[in-house]
Amino acid sequence: MKGIVFTQFLDMVEEQFGLETVDHIIEGSDLPSGGAYTAVGTYSHKEIVSLVGALSEHSGVEVPVLLKAFGKYLFVCLNKAYPAFRNSATDAFSFLETVETYIHVEVRKLYPDAELPSFECSRPNNPDELHMVYTSSRHFEDLCEGLIAGCLEEFNCDATISREQLNSGKELFIMNK
Ligand code: HEM
Known part of the structure; x- marks a missing residue:
């Protein structure tokens, strides 16, 4: 999955939940990339699934609602x-x-x-x-x-x-x- 999807996702999390939540979900997800994305890079789509799952756990908002x-x-x-x-x-x-x-x-x-x-x-x-x-x-x-x-x-x-x-x-x- 293209990095633009990840950078936009983390921007949304930062805007709506704050930078601490961004750090928290990156640390709490098992990410082969380590959570460092560039817009033109390519990463496993499973990383977005992990990040959304971690955000759901952290925020109490259900995964489908977040997606x-x-x-x-x-x-x-x-x-x-x-x-x-x-x-x-x-x-x-x-x-x-x-x-x-x-x-x-x-x-x-x-x-x-x-x-x-x-x-x-x-x-x-x-x-x-x-x-x-x-x-x-x-x-x-x-x-x-x-x-x-x-x-x-x-x-x-x-x-x-x-x-x-x-x-x-x-x-x-x-x-x-
Ligand atoms: C300005 C309009 C759009 C652009 C430039 C665009 C571009 C993209 C890009 C760059 C990706 C990521 C591909 C990857 O990560 O490898 C993507 C994925 C996707 N796009 Fe679009 N898209 C647009 C509109 C739409 C619309 C309106 C829909 C819904 C009908 C849509 C449905 C999807 C879905 C569901 C994915 C996720 C990949 C998947 O489901 O397998 N896109 N798109």
Whole structure:
């Protein structure tokens, strides 16, 4: 997983819980990197799982709640870092549809070792209902929900997000305006 994800996570923890909590969770997690991340480095995605687990223990906030909050925070940061993607979409649903076909394609060109999920998007019932089937061996469904929520907020889109686990084990996200 790219270092930008870790540096943003630790920034969020520092802002919301303070620097002492950052030190505490780094010390309390078993991190092969030792907790020293650079934005362009690559680290095991298990380190983010350890850090979120340690933050949950320390703060009493459940892991899924922390991951969703982090997803929202991460979206704001990614959107600032790569404004061209935001500017090429007219609304939240069309933006979400380009994550698979354009955004993550460009991300992979920049970082060939990026570990990206895949999405199958459709609007099977009407234009105001977007379906996204998320596939990733890392199973960051909660992070994904936070990223989607951050995107809806960015575009002032008043849609609900619901989730369903498919028989295949993949996660279906349904956004309804
Ligand atoms: C400005 C828009 C976006 C940019 C620049 C971007 C870029 C990235 C980058 C750099 C990573 C880390 C890859 C790695 O660590 O190796 C990532 C991961 C991820 N992205 Fe995006 N992304 C964007 C929007 C979104 C949106 C809107 C979603 C949700 C629909 C999304 C879903 C994910 C997920 C779930 C991961 C975690 C990896 C996994 O699940 O396997 N991204 N993205």
